[in-house]
Amino acid sequence: MVRKFDVSTSWLQTKELCRYYRRGPHEVRAVDRVNLYLERGEFLGIVGASGSGKSTMLNLMAGLDTPTSGRIEIDGTALSSLTRRELAAYRARRVGMVFQSFNLLAHQTALKNVELALYFNDTPARARRIRATEILERLGLGDRLDHVPADLSGGEQQRVAIARALVKGPEVLFADEPTGNLDQVNTEQIAELLAGLNRQGLTVVVATHDLDMARRYAHRTVRMDYGKLVATDSGRTDGEPGQ
Amino acid sequence: MTFKDLILISTGNLWRMKLRAFLTISGVVIAIAAFVSMLSFGAGNQRLIEQQFLELGLFSTMYVYPPDEEDVDDSLAAAVLDQQAVEALSAIPGVNLAYPLEAFSVTASLDDKQADTRAQALPGAAVQTKIFSQLVAGSAYTGDSAREALVTEDFLEEIGVDSADSALNKKLVVSVQVASIDSGLTRVLQSLGERVGERAGNFNRDSLRSMEYWQRAARQEMGGAMARFVNGYLNHRATVSDTLVIRGVLKGRHGHRLRIEPVIIPLATALRFNTGGFTGSPADLASAFGSGDFFAAVSDSTSKSYRRVTLDLDPHVLYQPVKDSVEARGFRTFSFAEQFDEIRRFFFYFDLALGLIGLIALTTASLGIVNTMVMSIVERTREIGVLKSLGADEREIRLLFLVESGAIGSIGAATGILTGWIITRIASAIAKAVMEDQGIEAVELFALPLWLVLIAFGFGLIVSLLAGFYPASRAARIDPVEALRND
Ligand SMILES: Nc1ncnc2c1ncn2[C@@H]1O[C@H](COP(=O)(O)OP(=O)(O)O)[C@@H](O)[C@H]1O
Ligand SMILES: [Mg+2]
Numbered sequence: 015m016v017r018k019f020d021v022s023t024s025w026l027q028t029k030e031l032c033r034y035y036r037r038g039p040h041e042v043r044a045v046d047r048v049n050l051y052l053e054r055g056e057f058l059g060i061v062g063a064s065g066s067g068k069s070t071m072l073n074l075m076a077g078l079d080t081p082t083s084g085r086i087e088i089d090g091t092a093l094s095s096l097t098r099r100e101l102a103a104y105r106a107r108r109v110g111m112v113f114q115s116f117n118l119l120a121h122q123t124a125l126k127n128v129e130l131a132l133y134f135n136d137t138p139a140r141a142r143r144i145r146a147t148e149i150l151e152r153l154g155l156g157d158r159l160d161h162v163p164a165d166l167s168g169g170e171q172q173r174v175a176i177a178r179a180l181v182k183g184p185e186v187l188f189a190d191e192p193t194g195n196l197d198q199v200n201t202e203q204i205a206e207l208l209a210g211l212n213r214q215g216l217t218v219v220v221a222t223h224d225l226d227m228a229r230r231y232a233h234r235t236v237r238m239d240y241g242k243l244v245a246t247d248s249g250r251t252d253g254e255p256g257q
Numbered sequence: 258m259t260f261k262d263l264i265l266i267s268t269g270n271l272w273r274m275k276l277r278a279f280l281t282i283s284g285v286v287i288a289i290a291a292f293v294s295m296l297s298f299g300a301g302n303q304r305l306i307e308q309q310f311l312e313l314g315l316f317s318t319m320y321v322y323p324p325d326e327e328d329v330d331d332s333l334a335a336a337v338l339d340q341q342a343v344e345a346l347s348a349i350p351g352v353n354l355a356y357p358l359e360a361f362s363v364t365a366s367l368d369d370k371q372a373d374t375r376a377q378a379l380p381g382a383a384v385q386t387k388i389f390s391q392l393v394a395g396s397a398y399t400g401d402s403a404r405e406a407l408v409t410e411d412f413l414e415e416i417g418v419d420s421a422d423s424a425l426n427k428k429l430v431v432s433v434q435v436a437s438i439d440s441g442l443t444r445v446l447q448s449l450g451e452r453v454g455e456r457a458g459n460f461n462r463d464s465l466r467s468m469e470y471w472q473r474a475a476r477q478e479m480g481g482a483m484a485r486f487v488n489g490y491l492n493h494r495a496t497v498s499d500t501l502v503i504r505g506v507l508k509g510r511h512g513h514r515l516r517i518e519p520v521i522i523p524l525a526t527a528l529r530f531n532t533g534g535f536t537g538s539p540a541d542l543a544s545a546f547g548s549g550d551f552f553a554a555v556s557d558s559t560s561k562s563y564r565r566v567t568l569d570l571d572p573h574v575l576y577q578p579v580k581d582s583v584e585a586r587g588f589r590t591f592s593f594a595e596q597f598d599e600i601r602r603f604f605f606y607f608d609l610a611l612g613l614i615g616l617i618a619l620t621t622a623s624l625g626i627v628n629t630m631v632m633s634i635v636e637r638t639r640e641i642g643v644l645k646s647l648g649a650d651e652r653e654i655r656l657l658f659l660v661e662s663g664a665i666g667s668i669g670a671a672t673g674i675l676t677g678w679i680i681t682r683i684a685s686a687i688a689k690a691v692m693e694d695q696g697i698e699a700v701e702l703f704a705l706p707l708w709l710v711l712i713a714f715g716f717g718l719i720v721s722l723l724a725g726f727y728p729a730s731r732a733a734r735i736d737p738v739e740a741l742r743n744d
Contacts, residue, residue, distance in 0.1 A: 098650060098651060099652070101650075102648050102649060102653075105646065105648040106647065106648020106649075107648065114743060117639065117643050117646075121273055130643075134258065182648075
């Protein structure tokens with residue numbers, strides 16, 4: 015059965031979203047008049063060549079970057095109407111982010127790295143520790159709590175990063191090339207992990223240049239080219255990884 | 258983020274860069290230590306003077322002097338600081354006691370030892386004031402006419418008595434060479450007799466007819482008589498002696514602020530020495546001639562004028578009204594309280610100058626803080642990006658770095674205060690050793706009052722926060738997208 019996504023009930027919606035960069039005399043249109051919606055509970059893949067604007071798109075939706083023009087609405091509220099503090103709170107409470115290069119703090123343990131995500135949403139110190147430990151154990155890192163990133167494999171580091179994104183209980187997870195630095199085996203594991211989280215109800219957006227992976231795991235894949243959204247493919251149809 | 262979170266994260270970051278943090282903090286430590294030890298010296302000296310003032314009751318002591326000769330308006334009669342003036346001064350509201358300074362040269366003998374020194378006549382009531390109550394042994398004398406005396410430690414030292422206690426109740430023979438009209442006349446008559454005989458020997462009858470001769474002889478004899486009178490007055494004085502019992506020994510060396518004569522004698526007892534007239538130096542004599550009270554002093558002690566009168570004030574009254582009313586009578590005043598105000602003003606500028614030096618050091622240290630913070634922000638750009646992606650807002654990032662520089666300042670200031678204190682302890686020990694070595698009573702030259710601790714800590718903290726302000730704003734403005742880019 016094909017899942018239907020209704021635009022009017024989407025969690026996020028962009029309208030004529032633009033993000034231009036000035037580079038000397040030239041203007042780089044990293045994101046150019048993009049109209050995109052994101053349904054609650056879906057697994058969206060954003061594919062495209064390197065430099066096509068995927069990361070910029072994710073940063074805009076996560077409230078980390080500000081559009082040059084156009085708008086982003088979350089549950090009907092324009093991100094542009096939020097103050098900077100409200101925008102920070104949006105990132106702190108509703109959005110989880112995962113990066114290609116993990117971006118863990120090298121001098122902190124896995125546990126501390128995960129706890130860090132709870133410093134910005136008023137979680138008391140004791141609860142921080144308990145919840146960070148729980149999520150790391152859930153992701154199979156129960157025996158890695160006191161390890162610093164350098165002592166972890168790439169796959170483990172990315173799982174710590176995912177734990178950090180999940181510990182706050184976000185509504186959506188934005189993953190920017192989450193497997194870009196991983197080997198085949200770890201790529202599979204991380205992709206499976208994200209798909210599993212999505213099955214438990216988490217909305218997941220993955221930006222990747224790996225078209226094959228997007229096809230296998232995403233409900234829906236959009237393709238970007240020079241900042242423009244050029245095509246939409248439906249991916250897997252049944253909530254299970256496609257063949 | 259709670260304040261506790263901020264502190265823990267910031268100190269954690271400092272701990273991570275131990276060497277750099279240590280060096281930066283050291284700058285603050287040195288500056289604050291310098292600031293504290295210098296101001297501690299100022300505060301110590303100020304306290305010392307204040308203690309001295311309190312101990313001697315100087316805050317309620319005022320000196321009154323006769324008017325300056327140049328200042329006297331010719332059309333008005335100059336105010337005279339005589340017994341009548343002393344009584345008038347003691348009637349001024351707020352004045353407990355007024356007593357003149359009467360000092361004269363004496364020869365004092367104790368056992369077989371003898372010394373030329375100076376004595377001061379003092380009424381019994383004045384001996385009770387704080388200035389004269391710093392006794393190391395014995396007590397004040399019992400009355401104005403008691404045959405008793407007080408001596409200072411310095412006097413005992415000079416005369417060669419080691420312990421103050423051993424001097425108590427000993428007999429002190431005080432002798433004064435009283436120059437008087439009598440001694441002057443004695444000399445004149447004595448030599449006149451010699452000369453008359455001498456002249457009779459080579460008497461020339463013929464000369465008697467000459468009026469000129471008589472005139473010359475008369476002039477010669479008159480001039481000679483005057484010269485002999487003065488000579489006799491100065492050099493052939495009568496000696497008046499009295500034997501007094503040493504009642505008490507006064508603490509010596511009250512600083513240079515206060516001069517107390519080595520031997521203090523009850524007023525009425527002292528008058529015995531003084532009836533003859535001047536006992537002072539030829540210079541005093543000359544000035545007495547000049548002021549015209551030479552013969553007055555000899556004939557009538559009540560109209561004698563004093564060089565200084567001491568007022569003992571009620572400690573609860575302000576010195577200014579008393580000073581005003583004394584000056585209204587035409588006298589000059591010297592108020593220790595006023596002097597202390599000046600001393601305090603001096604210390605204010607002294608402290609300000611020292612503090613400024615400390616502040617300059619602190620400014621240098623603050624540049625170190627700025628440098629450290631900017632470097633650490635450049636290094637931690639990606640970390641700041643991560644924090645922002647996790648939901649840290651600009652205020653939180655700014656606070657994080659402000660707390661970090663504030664921690665540098667607080668740790669540096671606290672350690673600096675401790676270091677400064679240790680420095681002053683060492684300096685104080687050395688100073689005391691030197692003072693003892695020189696035979697001076699060892700005093701504490703340094704003080705670390707609470708206000709100094711608070712100001713030092715406050716300065717350390719404020720300067721470090723100011724130093725952290727620019728780096729912190731810079732950190733807050735870091736673009737997370739830039740910071741997190743892979744390329
Ligand atoms: N801060 C920037 N300044 C200038 N150009 C930028 C900046 N960030 C991204 N770009 C440009 O925007 C385009 C899209 O970049 P990006 O979103 O990172 O693409 P992708 O993630 O698909 O590789 C690229 O051409 C990139 O060079
Ligand atoms: Mg990218």
